[in-house]
Amino acid sequence: MSAVILAADSVNVAQNVAFGIIAAIMIFAALNVVTTKNVVHAALWLVVVLSGIAAQYILAAAEFVAISQVLVYIGAVMVLFLFGIMLTRAQIGKESDLNNKGWALGIPVGVVLFALLAWVILDAFGEDTLPDRGPAPTVALSDQFLSIYLVPFLAISFVLLAAAIGAIVLARKD
Amino acid sequence: MLGAETVELTSGWFLENAWLVGLIPVIAFAIIIAFGKKLPMKGAEVGLASMAATLVIAVGGAIQWIQRTDAADGAGKEAGGLLQAFGRVLPQATEGEAKPFIDPVVTTWVWWQNSGLEFGIGSSIDGLSILLIALVAFISLLVQVFSVDYVRGDRRYTHFFAAITLFSGGMLIMLMAENMVQLILGWEIMGLCSFMLIGHWWEEDANSRAALKAFFTVRVGDVGLLVGTAIIFFGANQWAVDNLDSNGFNIAAIQAWALSGEANTQFLLWGAVALFIACIGKSGQFPLHTWLPDAMAGPTPVSSLLHSSTMVVAGVFLVAQIYPVFWEGFNIGTGGLSFIAIIGAITIVIAALLAFVQDDIKKVLAYSTVSQLGYMMLGLGTGAWLPAVFHIFTHAFFKCALFLCAGSVSHSGSHHSFDMKKDMGGLRKKMPITFAAWIVSTLALTGVFPFAGFWSKDEIIDNVGANSYTFLMWVGLGGAVLTAMYMTRATYLTFFGEPRGAAAGHGHDDAHAEEHEMEHISVGAPEPRSLGAAANAHADDHGDDHGDDHAGPHESGPLILVPIVILAFFAVFAGFANPTPLASRFGEGVELMKTYVEPRATPVVTEEFLASGGPGESASLVEYAVVPSAEEGEEGAKKSGCGFDAPEAGTVCFFPAVSHAEPKFSKILLSLGVVAVGYAVAIAFCVAFYGRRDKRLVGLTERHKVLRGGFLFLKNKYYLDALYENVIVRAVAHPIAKMAYWVNQNVLDATVNGVGVGTRKTGEWVYDNIDQKIVDGAVNGSGWAASEAGHAMQPTQSGKIGQYGALLFGAATVGAIVLVLVNVS
């Protein structure tokens, strides 16, 4: 696979190298998220994965999405996760029983799914190269949000509001 | 002046920023709601300040509009310092040529868009809208000044000011609307605020019922507004996109479309009908006028504002603003007997008759408003656009003054009662200023020379006659007689004769509050008194912190009197804004309304319109270009030009060439004469009936069968409320419920049963012939298989989410594999 990753010709090498390193770290971290025996460690590994995603966004010339990723995921969602872990009094140390009894079933499903996706992706986009674009201007993004995607934007605002209220209602002690 | 000369259209800060008049009240509303209770005057100062600011902008805009028109006409070339040259160059109008169409000043932003349709919000200022904006701002300011004292001590003082400010704001938003969507927005804001204000004292059951009635009755009409807007949109949109680079919601585009000669007549007709139904609801026209008198349940300043310049005028404004649709839809130009004119004429008469049997002073005025709105509609429906709009203008002043006088009387003279027969009488000496203002306004309302109503109402009647609707002209004259008579009755009962009840200084008698308004009085009632007293009982709830309240009738304080006096002043002189009968003597220059308010029926070249981006572009000022009209003015070719012929290719019209009647001395004498007769009869009757209690007249309605029938018919308001509540609601709602039940019981059940029976029969047949012999074995076999499979699958239904997830993703993976294989191979 590394051959595929690094085999691109008409592009600058640094980008490819950076991508490869980050991707390797991300996959390693993601595997740790789903295999570690310690819940808090899993959360911290997840931070690594999410930061990697943000880095990949920057490589993909999507600065604003990258910044949002950092702010929302690493800033807010991870804090929520840590609170969730603490409030549910998961053992901070090792926990032998983090997996289901039927956890092994996940391995074939995951492998088959990945194989399938990889095959389809390679079949469809095998030779396509990504054009070298400059960073997408945030202005263009906001123009989209406030014009043709205005209604979904308003809708998602309501979804967030509803989620916030719902979370409060659910988590309230009474 | 040479025809080749050109002038530039001017604009100015006030015209371009007129959208502020809509924004300021809305912001003021938010401030009052949020901080009002903590402010020293409990929010009133915010409302007053917002209205004052609005008035400044409106007056500035009006002055600049006048300068703009003058500049275009070549009259006032040396435009003032506030104005800037505005780019567009017009050919200089010369003598004998039609005056150029003055473009509205449009400032809009795209509010939202949907599938390529852009909805703008902002302001589109032309003569009509700036006139009414200034009027609304002025009246609102005076009414709020009046309210500071009148509503003082009320338990919802702050909310009152918040609502009344937003109410004016809604009207202003509607007046400056550049498209129908914004117009509907303002229209609905007003509807909501009227509900809040009419039900201001909602603890009284009657008040909350009145508020609901007003809201729902207007809602019935509002359906027409939505349907009409949709009809017009579907009719006009394609044309507007093709010709004006606009859309079917843009009001200018709708005007141009209606006059383009390419409009589908069916769209025009049904659009006009639907929109007029909205106006019937909002402007209290027959048969949806019933909410207006009940709306008197609100505080008096609300009634005054609602009846003079906002709310009820909204319907008239809608007709006046998109007049081309009605012009073409109802064939007003060719003398068609339009729906609008008929409804208006009916409204004039029935409302005036109803005003005779009211004992509540505010209800007399309410029916008077309905009747006057009928005049406006009659004028619009017969092509008398300018007099109708002028009547909106003059009517606002004197009707507002009358309502405020009524409020002043009840505030200081009759201990918060509005009952003329029980608690008033003889107040002219106690309240001289109020009395004088009332008399002046009454003379204005009844159209006595030279007060304001004379110039506008007689113009309507005159033009109706000149447009050869002779019968409707006589209806109008009859209405004028009736107006004189019922106003005399109200004046006599309130200010003359012996003081009665509270007006005589008696302690307030709470007994009358117990008499509830009866929708249908019993047939033998001797002298129905105090009807509507319950609606006024609310007045007891407020204002009792005045130390001098029990000191008998006295003149009101300055905060109440100053607005009344100002309004009375305008009730005298507002008519000189457009004194058509004087035009022959002093030249057309005295007709200010005709010059500055009426849009010119001159074709406009569309090309520059398109080049400048068309309406609805972001914050750009729409510029039109004018071609000098090939036709001669109104004199030569009367039935041609805009509204009669399709405009030439490449040009559009925005307003039909309405005709103007030549004032005749004989007609003026005729209308003044009938008014004088009305006064004479009414005064004689009042003195005889109420003053001397003449035996021949008193109790006539009981003795004389026909008269009693008529009296009861009026007293019960033509039984329209009974019709709506008992007949229509029952006849519609109950049968629907019954029918639904019947359908449920019979049709659906029968269907289900029938299907069941049929299925059973079929099943039996199948059972006998096929099942037993052929399928049975197979079914048994498959049943066994299913059962076994179920047992085998049972462990998967473990209730464990992890396993469910595994199955879900596994199944999805398998499905994806199948899809990929199918697609790839």
Place this chain on the structure above:
Amino acid sequence: MLAVNFLLLAAALFAIGVYGVIARRNAVMVLMSIELILNAVSLNLVAFSLMTGAIDGQVFALYVIAIAAAEVGVGLAMVLMIYRNRKTIALDELSEMKG
């Protein structure tokens, strides 16, 4: 850079997330795995946006981020409530759904 780089990375994250959803017993861990899946999808959207030059992909990536924030909020609140009622968040002990 080849387009498949991003897509394969996303596919890998997605598969790992799926494995996590299936294998994990702790509800919080399942939520984390769902985050992995959502991020994989966002990465795909951004990659396609880069590929086609249309900015819409980034718009949708931002929507996904917003939805994910809402989802985590509600999800963790639910986990908290389950924990309060049953003193456990082990998903295999929550078997009321057993048919």
